[in-house]
Every structure is written in C-alpha cells, then in structure tokens.
Amino acid sequence: MSARDFSQMSNTELLRAEREIARQHLDRFPWFSVAWAFVNFGTWLVLWPLVFFTGFPLWAAFLIATLNISLSYLPSHEAQHDIIARPGSRLRWLNELVGHMSIIPMVLPFRAARLTHLEHHKNCNHDELDPDVSTRARGPLHAVWRSIQNRQPRADAAYNAYAACLQRIGRTDVILDSVIYQIVFYTILIALAWSGYAIEAALIWWLPRHIALTYIQYYLSWAPHHPGDMTERYGNTRSFRAILGNIGSMGMQYHIVHHLHPRIPLMRTGPAYWDMKPILEARGCDVKDL
Amino acid sequence: MLTFVKMIFRFGPLLFGIGFLAPLSAQVISTTNWTPPLGVSPLTIGLVFGGMYGLLAQIRGRWV
Numbered sequence: 579m580s581a582r583d584f585s586q587m588s589n590t591e592l593l594r595a596e597r598e599i600a601r602q603h604l605d606r607f608p609w610f611s612v613a614w615a616f617v618n619f620g621t622w623l624v625l626w627p628l629v630f631f632t633g634f635p636l637w638a639a640f641l642i643a644t645l646n647i648s649l650s651y652l653p654s655h656e657a658q659h660d661i662i663a664r665p666g667s668r669l670r671w672l673n674e675l676v677g678h679m680s681i682i683p684m685v686l687p688f689r690a691a692r693l694t695h696l697e698h699h700k701n702c703n704h705d706e707l708d709p710d711v712s713t714r715a716r717g718p719l720h721a722v723w724r725s726i727q728n729r730q731p732r733a734d735a736a737y738n739a740y741a742a743c744l745q746r747i748g749r750t751d752v753i754l755d756s757v758i759y760q761i762v763f764y765t766i767l768i769a770l771a772w773s774g775y776a777i778e779a780a781l782i783w784w785l786p787r788h789i790a791l792t793y794i795q796y797y798l799s800w801a802p803h804h805p806g807d808m809t810e811r812y813g814n815t816r817s818f819r820a821i822l823g824n825i826g827s828m829g830m831q832y833h834i835v836h837h838l839h840p841r842i843p844l845m846r847t848g849p850a851y852w853d854m855k856p857i858l859e860a861r862g863c864d865v866k867d868l
Numbered sequence: 869m870l871t872f873v874k875m876i877f878r879f880g881p882l883l884f885g886i887g888f889l890a891p892l893s894a895q896v897i898s899t900t901n902w903t904p905p906l907g908v909s910p911l912t913i914g915l916v917f918g919g920m921y922g923l924l925a926q927i928r929g930r931w932v
Contacts, residue, residue, distance in 0.1 A: 731881050732929030757873060764880075768887035776892035777899065784888075 584860035603846040615653035622646035647790035687755035709743040802833035816864035885922015
C-alpha cells in the first residue's frame, strides 16, 4: 500500500494497520540481546583479573571496558519492557537476571531503571514528569555538555532526577537500591585506589562509565527525542540518520517504533520501521531523515 | 545509620577527592617517573590535589 493510500485513511484505520504491522514483529524471543548481556558483562568482569594478574595492556582494557559499559544498557532495556519474558512466564527469571546483571557496570539498579524508564514512556518530553527531559539540548555538542553537567554533584537531573521521579510515584523504597549501588561502587573504587590499583580502577570502570553514560544518553535519549518539544504519541520521538550508522547508534535510528510499540525487540525495530514508515508519514511523524 | 549515610552523600565530592583522586594522582605521578620537588612524596601531592579539587567541587556543587 502506498503512502498516498495511507493518507486517505482515518485515524482508526491507521491505528489498526499500525498494530497489524507491530503484531508481526512482537513476541519473538530476543536471543541476541540475551547472549549480548552475558557476553558483554562476562567480558567486562574478565578484564579485571586479566589486567591484575596477566599483564594485559591497560590501554586495551580501557577501550574494551568503554565498549562493554556502552553496550550494557540495551539488554536491560529489553528486560525493563518484559520483552525477554513476561511476568508469570517460565523464563521470567531470565528477564530479571538480564535486567539486573547487564547494568551493574553502569551502577544503575534495575528496579530504578525500569520504573523511571516507564515514566519516561508515559510522559515523554514532559517538562516536569519525564525523568529524562534533562537531556534536551540545542544540538549534538550541547547534548554532550548537558550529559556531563547533569551528572554533577548538585545537578537536579540524571540520577538525581530519577530519585525525584521515584519519590513522585511513591516508590521511595527503590531509592535505597541506588544508595546501596552508589556506596558499593565508590567503596570498591576507593579500596582499589588505596591498594595500589587506582589507575586500573579509573580506566576499567570510572572513566569508561562516564564516557558510556554520555554516549548512551546521547543516542538513547537526546537524538531520538530531539528537539523534544512535543509530548504527543506521534510527535515525541523521531527517526534520524546517525553519523555512526545503525550499529554505532545501537539501533536508535528506529527508536520511534520502540516508543509506539515498546514490546517490539530491539532487533526488530528496524524492519518494523520500514514496514510502518508510510503510516508514520501519514501520521505526520518526523521521519524525513531516514 | 541513616545519618551516617546522609553524611557520606553530603560530603561525596570531598570524600571522592581524598579517597580516589588523591591515590590516583599519586599513582599517575609514580607511573610517569616524575619526582616532585623538595622531596615531597607523590601521595602528598595527590592528597593536596585531590583534597583541593574535592573541596572545590564540594563548594561549587560541580566538578566541571
């Protein structure tokens, strides 16, 4: 069916057609994301004994760790949306395991990530209610700068905004997870530093984590929602052409499909986007770049 | 316990400066084989740098 045909359809017909396409990409077990979670986390863990006991070059460990931590969020993101296994299903434990495990290097507790991310979906681009709205920026360089600024001790954004969000939705119990994660993280860093492994701690965890957080916030939060001035279902997210390509942007070029149908696995958002594009155009979505 | 945890977070930048940046600076100095003047040890330099930078971040509320 051509874009012209879709433009003749009513909103109800468009929604029906959109859901029909989404259904074709739903309920596929995300093997790749599950394998990705274990391989990625395992590689990051192995770096420590490799560097400490085998003389593995620290510069190489730094590059690998930066890649590992940059790649740590998306498997957990699949779990946050119950894509690996829904509540009550046989593999639910795997969903929760991947969710918790894969974002340990980011020092981000799964329960906090899930609750705040679902709030982001409910209130996308809302000035007060979207916990990720602080990534809004004028352009790419400003987005990087905002990401760094948002992580400063007294910033009211990023992880601090997550605490405020959890408070707002009445889940102050989950803030404790974040407090424990932070204390454990800094205790490990300080213990390693005073044991003579400060440079190793800095280059395998502390600095890679900061680089990864900037990269993740750029591609997962800023780029797909830029300019971030619309809250409507068909206006709050866009498709875009990333300089680093689809793999380099971790599939976020098609993030609009994820916001419309959050249970479509990451690996299916690209094909779903191309199937859905005429409908998105008929809806007036910002899909002109891709 | 809660008061103690709040205290840790309240003085986070200062603690990070002394607890992490100080030994990190000292080990960077040692790795580069730079000998600080006047017989000052790398750890002393690290503690001065980490402590000052941490204190500055503590007061300003930001590192950069």
